[in-house]
Amino acid sequence: MMDKTYTVALMGNPNTGKSTLFNVLTGLRQHTGNWPGKTVTHAEGECRHRGALYRIVDLPGTYSLYSNSADEEVARDFLLFQRPDVTVVVVDATALERNLNLALQVLEMTDRAIVAINLMDEAKKKGFHINTKKLAAKLGVPVVPISARNREGIDALLDAVDAMAHGRIHTTPLSIRYSPEIERGIAKLLPLVKELMGDTHPARWIALRLLDGDASLLQALKQPPQRLIKEGNTYACCGSVKSV
């Protein structure tokens, strides 16, 4: 009997302890390689919690999902096309202002997100107090304080992942209102995007990216995503198979 494996993506700025968390979660049950066609490291591993099996994917550390570097494309495409069951955004407790930029971008793309505030021990040392309840209420998604290197808060994080993967958490991610001009553009594009893409993609986000003239996204949407297919320990890439 095989249980369903849930996919959990780890996102975050560089140097937020994302990979420390990844190692804590997966231990030695992990393998690394490259994303197909890119010199971007791909690491994934497995983690068991309360009987359920999770496939944890450590995405490249990025400040944003918009700036068209290979790292950011990998992270964006994973969210967009692989649509993980849960996305954990790892943020640095000592630099929330900087880190929440990416978190907000992720919340525009998916409602299945959890914000893990890492480095809580360091923030405490610096005298920061973070009101996680208020932050969770503002962001509309669960916020879990952790310290990956001290293995603190990991169980609470996995409980939140577990609840979200099994559909027990209802989120209302903060949706940013833009200027009237941009909102008018979104309203115009939204029905067209929905017609074209169906409900499987975040239509509002795609409309926004189109307004921004995001050529890299158009390219990714036109070319069916290079899906990672897991076969034992090897990965095949549909895109290149087709083109051969």
Add this chain to the structure above:
Amino acid sequence: MAKAKHCRLSDTKPGDRFRIEKVDVPDPVLKRRLLDLGFVPGGEVKVGQRSPLGDPTAYRVCGTTIALRKEESDYIYGETIDHDG
């Protein structure tokens, strides 16, 4: 004392504190990049060390040090608000 003076980020000296007023970049991708790195209007930048050859320069912004070349810091406008050694 601090004297308000409108200038480019590239005109600052190590030790300066700078408040960003405008990020005016012709290339939209670079503009996006600078905003994502934390160079946003209203934001404060502490100018750090300059590399031995004069370029790039380290800037402390939102708790992280980011190095920018002159052709990038040229597009960031604002004022020097303070200087501490």
